[in-house]
Amino acid sequence: MESKGKIIRLGKNIKVTVISRVKHKKKDLSIHIAMSPLKNPSRFEWFVEKSTEIGISEITPLITKFSEKKKVNISRLNKIIISSMKQSNQFYLPKVNPITSFDEFLKLNKDYKLIAHLKNNNSFNNKSIGNKDKIVVMIGPEGGFSKEEILKANKEKIKEISFGKNRFRSETAGVFAVSIINNYKNL
Template sequence: MELFYTSTQHIDLDARNLVVDGDEFHHLVRVLRKKTGEKILVTDGNGLRCEASIAEIGKTSFTADILACSRIDRPNTEVTVALSLLKAPQRFELFLEKATELGVSTIIPMLTARTLSHPSNEKVQGKLNRWRTIMLSAARQSKRHYLPQLTEPLTFKKAAALQGYDLKLIPYELSEAPPKVKCSGKKILFLIGGEGGFTANEIEEARAAGFNELSFGKTILRAETAGIFAVALVRTQLLEEERIEWF
């Protein structure tokens, strides 16, 4: 059974009902042609899982009766990727989709010294809305009970200064350090450069902020590929340790 999303504010556990609207309503009613009486699975994207039966369908939303609920534990391994905005928007969007499928916890659009795309303040909100829609679709496809967070764009300096991480890693094409890091049970932050990579000054700044360099191999990866690889690296470790509750 497919998993769908609604906000926490739209779920009333006391009244045993919930409301679905927006893109999820459109997908369920206009695309999948769901009818009253049909059962669906719904999450608030924060670990709550509800089995519900569609009760009443309106023009822009529907209500459903909650039949059963459970709470999914939050993953104890969290991966944040700060990726430079890219000149080709479809490449950044590919990263959003695949990283969400692989289990990323937070994505930070980043502006580095060599970032070629600098959207105006007026365009940022529209981009964020589009990106969240892409991530929601990917989360639905992969049946994630915890939606990844998407932040406002940050400069490299602000991203490098972020606190609260157990591991801070910066893949760098001139590094020879293999990615032999233990990720299980940790909060991890990756900084991924865009076209042209990071400058030498940025690498030094990252080192001073407590980041460790590592290599993703001798070949040079595109920025979006490196971002996807970073999340896949952690996922692989967790699968090897059978910690598949990360999803």
């Protein structure tokens, strides 16, 4: 909800009158990125900031076999999100989930999932996104996902995707995924 008001009285006991209110409709699209915390926390924070500006709905720090960092400061991430929301006129607070292991994430989340994997040829495009309103993209750490993790994902019918010929840093891959989904779904 966004409101416009008029200050009636300034001072210790400020008084404001509401002139108008606008209720913003929640987006039909839910973009959820599950990504391993990065060795350099500022890079993960950059991903959170930029993804919020673009329109992410949910973030899960994901612990994988090759994760070098196993902690994130959720309260700091929430502060970054609020700042990014203000800057980009977002009206709905993205959710930051607690750190979750790869195996636990596979069990918990039953939304439509994609897993970014360097060694496959399935392009990340409108066919991979389809007509889903809840899309989860799993992005590994700097070393990518292990072979075992990819096999587990395949067993759960999670679709492998590639971001093309370029090899992105994890945080860039996250922002790229949010951008592509948001752009495709908002055309």
